[in-house]
Amino acid sequence: MNEPKPNTMKGADPKAYAERLASLRDLIIGNVVFLGEIPASAVTFQSDDQAGSVDYSLRAKFFGERLLELGVDECSSDDQGNPVGIVKGRDPSLPPILVATELDSLFDPAREYHYSLDEEWIRGPGILDNVAGAAAALCLPEVFRALDIRLDSDLLIAGFAGTMRKKHGIAAVDYFLANLDRKPRGALVLKGGEFGRLNYYTEAVVRADIVCAGRPDSGGGGNMIVAATGIIDSLLAIRLPQKPRTEIVIGRVEGGYKYGEPAAAALVGIEVRSTSNTEINRVLERITSLVERMRYEQGVDVRIEITAQLGAASLGFEHPLTRSAITMLYALGREPRIYPSVSELIYFLERSIPAVTIGVANGEDKHQEKAKVKVDSFYPGLAQTAALIQAIDEGVCDAG
Amino acid sequence: MPAKDWLTGNTYHHSAFRDLERLVEEKRARNLKVSLCFPTLNEEATIAKEIVLIGSELQKRFPLIDEIAVIDSGSKDRTREIAAEYGAKVFLAEDILPEQPKYRGKGENLWKALYVLEGDLICYIDADIKNIHPRFAYGLLGPLLVRPELRFVKAFYERPIALDPQELKRSGGGRVTELVIRPLFSLFYPELAQIIQPLSGEYAGTRDVFESISFPIGYGVETSLLIDIFVNRGMDVMAQVDLDRRVHRNQSTLALGRMAFGIMETFFRRLEAAGKVRFDTRLFREMIQFELEGGSYRRHAYPIEMVERPPIRTVPEYALRFGARDGKAG
Known part of the structure; x- marks a missing residue:
């Protein structure tokens, strides 16, 4: 594949971002380990107002609490228990940007899992699918602080539990989008692995x-x-x-x-x-x-x-968001791996919300207990994520 | 104070100290330095995770801990290298106070740590915890920071008693605790029987407490700390904190037997010093155990080294380094 010309990157330098994000190593490791060791299992929580109870996962509960700890301006959950954090933008009149990530694990119901860390790798069941993706989403408020980026749009960071095996679980994303007050101007779906993947169409x-x-x-x-x-x-x-x-x-x-x-x-x-x-x-x-x-x-x-x-749908190869994602991957030294999504991306595309699915980290043994992720692969993964959000904020999804 | 009152007033759950900003404010207001110490021996599997998870939350995000140190007994694996790579101060125990006789053991590391650590509050956490979480540190430091009259805080790991009158839960001690320590405490120091898990390896205290008591170099250090602090200062300077679950390596019954031997030896020594018992015969120094090997039992005699380090403030090098203290928390 020939390297396409940049067409949307106003001021974002993903490579420089990646270098700066190495300073977040400990935060990234912490988020991965904390999330990965918490079962994704659903339990019943009584709602605060005593009006009813809701089944949602321990991991979802932690995700919302952690978002607040890490500095989102607001955090709530939808009535299915899926947490959503909001980083306020400068211009409240603009539609928001949405980052969606799955909080699920194939290793569920879980026995007690313990992640381990050596010099280069974090190891643990479910790390690539999708602990790493969710942990990266948790890092975003700190990523923007580290990169000194302030968005004009609000940034919504949403986690979805029960998407992998629970019946109708993936429809939680559909339900969430159907009930959003404001249609996002663009969206990213964050997956753990692999950094370099790009899904802009669905099967x-x-x-x-x-x-x-x-x-x-x-x-x-x-x-x-x-x-x-x-x-x-x-x-x-x-x-x-x-x-x-x-x-x-x-x-x-x-x-x-x-x-x-x-x-x-x-x-x-x-x-x-x-x-x-x-x-x-x-x-x-x-x-x-x-x-x-x-x-x-x-x-x-x-x-x-x-x-x-x-259903099958496509954002289009020529869409500026697709092109930006490709350009950024090349800027980060990575050949894009383009293939169709068979997951929640369709819900965005069928609502005409420009969206792509990207991976944030590289690892091995994806769906095995010995799965592992290379710590420093998060830096370019988060750099691409931040630069793409910045690109959406600068309007790559707004034309047409 | 009746035993019931101490238990009610001095037993906490770690969640009571989750407001980290408040703890940092308390620390600043009292101008305290806080040290966290991991005593290690061949802990390469867990040490990086322990340092990163606690350091990222309690140093970088909330500056509660001023230094994280590893005091190593001479690991043959990469424990020291990994710990240094992740930003801990790393010390080889035998390099600390080199003029002193050399011993090996957890208690030796804890004692020598006092010489190299700079903190007024010192938190000891075992390095083999698989489910490490910042609560292990802030849960132990929290009571010391919000209640200055406290000097020593001990961890426990289940909700074993009726902290909530509506909710009764089982006792949470391990085998050595329930079969050795609690019976001995009940016989000789019934107040200390309220300590839910006297053998837990995680505790925090003020420097003045730790520097004024002796440290057995191996087994028995946890028991001796409790007895000595109780005898010197009473129960009211102590608290205990429920840290929920702790997952660590299991030990064999034979290993626990050797531990129990060491603990009892330490215990008896203190009883004798306190005039509570008198032995008319010397105690032997070997734990004798039998293991089935090739169809027959084989006798093993394990010498258990019973050395105690004196209160470190009596060591001239320490007095030189920390002699002119300002009487803060330590």
């Missing part, structure tokens, strides 16, 4: 759980793990086009509870992705049909539960 995605249970009227239906394997075989037999590129990912299987007992229930979690909204609907119909057939032919109570359904 159509359907996430679904195919749940198998014995039917009492059919004598229980036998072993549901066997039924689930039949479903997996059928899924693998579905013909998928190479263009528009479409795939089915079988990402989760659950079932059984005891070695010596046939499983009474089983679950197959799938994600269908496509660059075409039409094609994904065709595949979904096909899956629904085979589930229905199995229900009748094999006497198994099979149902498909759609947990998330996202």
Whole structure:
């Protein structure tokens, strides 16, 4: 890829920013460790006004408290318990800028995890997805102080819990955006890894759980793990086009509870992705049909539960926010890794909120317990984040 | 003062001291310096995290702690190198007061730390804590700062008693505490039985308290500190703080047995000095244990070195360095 010409960077020098942000090393490490060691699990908190209670994660609670400690001007949470900090800008008449980050962990419900630190690396389960991204978001008030940047727009820093596996969790972002008082002028979705990634378009995605249970009227239906394997075989037999590129990912299987007992229930979690909204609907119909057939032919109570359904959309390669992100990555010595988002970015794009997803740190063993992040990779990651927010503040998202 | 009153009035939860700005103000108003000391031996796995997490919050963001020091017993791993890299002052214990005889042990490190640390308030935290958090430091320092009459604060790690009358929780001592220390305290110093976890390795105090008591070099230092401070100054200068959970290395029962031996030896020595008991025979110096090896039991005799450092203010080098003190908190 040839390096594109800068077209939006008024005064932001990401490389110089990265050098200055090395002074925040201890704060970054602290935020990562504090967040990573707090379970993402949901617990019930009684609301202050005694009017009701809300289920939200311990990590979300900590995120909001920590934002306040680190100097946001205000912090509250939406009625789903997702915390939002506000750094006030100079011009209250301008629409805000939004930074969104997931507070979730694949390692949830968690046993007790302890992060460790050696000279170059912070290690711990879930660090790349998405502790590092959320920790970077927590650092932003201090990043702006360190870089002596004062924004004109308010900056909203929002964390979302329960996005990864909780049913309909990702829709929390949709709900949040639907209930915002003011539409943001631009937004960034912060992910832990990898620094250099850039998602400015999305694939159509359907996430679904195919749940198998014995039917009492059919004598229980036998072993549901066997039924689930039949479903997996059928899924693998579905013909998928190479263009528009479409795939089915079988990402989760659950079932059984005891070695010596046939499983009474089983679950197959799938994600269908496509660059075409039409094609994904065709595949979904096909899956629904085979589930229905199995229900009748094999006497198994099979149902498909759609947990998330996202469409395909694009900010556009030529959009100034996309171009700024690319330019900044080159300025930081990093070749952009461009690929489609299959996550919350769609909710921004379908509301015409200019947004991209970026990564803030580099590491290894992403979804394993031994996952680790290189401490000094945060400096360019945060530099790009700050410079992009600055670019949005200077108007790269405002034209058109 | 009846035991119940001390427990009610001098037992805290760390969250009571979460207002760090207030603690910093108290420190400034009283013109105090605060030192944090990690005694170490082969702690490369945890020391960086301990220094960074406490330093970033309690030095950089809130200037509560003026110095973080590592007093190392001679680690064979990279403990000292890592600690220095993350900004701690690092001392090899044997290099401190080199004219003194050389010993190894946690108590030795704590005692020698008094010579190199500059603080009026000194906080000791073990370096093997996996879930380190700034509360370990501010929870211990908070009572000393907001209640100047206090001189020593001890950590505990569960809510073991009825701090809230509506809420009863179980006692939180470990095996050595419940089987050795608390029975001994109950027999000879019942006031000290109110200390929930007498063996916790985390405590803070004023320099004048630490410099005026002796330090066993190894096992027994935590027990001796409690007894000596109680005997010299009474319960009212002491408090204890619930720091929630502490996760650290587990020790084997055999290791705990050796610890119990050392603690009892220290305890008996103090009982004898206080005239509470008299031994007509000498105490032996070896802990005898048996381990199953290759189908038969094998006898092991572990010599437990029973050396105590005298109050450090009696050491000429220390008196020279800290002799003309202004009587602040220390």
